[in-house]
Amino acid sequence: MNLSSFDPLLLSVLAAVVGYLIGSLSFAVIVSRLFGLADPRSYGSGNPGATNVLRSGNKGAAILTLVFDALKGYVPVLLALQWGLSETVVTLVGLGAFIGHLWPVFFKFEGGKGVATAAGVLLGFSAALGGVVLLVWLAVAVVFRYSSLASLAAAVAAPLVQIVGWGFGPLSIGVIVMSLLLIWRHEANIRKLLAGQESKLGQKAKPAAPAEPQ
Incomplete structure (x- = not known):
């Protein structure tokens, strides 16, 4: 697809919006519904993400x-790169998808923390970058058994x-x-x-604390 004729500003905005809409698909909620599980926002940490879905006891749904x-x-x-879009536009696509996960328009803007989506964006930016960051996450998770600590370490790395x-x-700005x-x-x-x-x-899951932010 040749997008060189598009106005650069319009293309950037459209790319970010498309990324955001794709990111707004909250698969923790979608998959849980398909498996007949409780809404992941109603138990554990209340976070609609894979780690909290795992607390339901259904490993398949979590995976x-x-x-x-x-x-x-x-x-x-990946599609933005294959279409030959600029590095700035590619960055906006990735950021759009990530922000869509955090504040999904299809799910009342109640999203997750974005760890898996961020990992996907990083792998799209560069397989080597994503691979190294995933290794950091895995090492911390295996040693300490805290998904949150592993995510924080990966975010710093x-x-x-x-x-x-x-x-x-x-x-780099997008990653930061x-x-x-x-x-x-x-x-x-x-x-x-x-x-x-x-x-x-x-x-195992516990009921979500009412005061804890999504």
């Missing part, structure tokens, strides 16, 4: 949620790996923005980690 949440970040970025490996540019949003969305988890109250991977 599908993880895969599709990652794909909705990866596929739009991502911009460092991007800048050291590929220099500073539009993609995603990392800051990820850390912010984990504010409640940070408090729980410091208090020794954070749930470990695979821990």
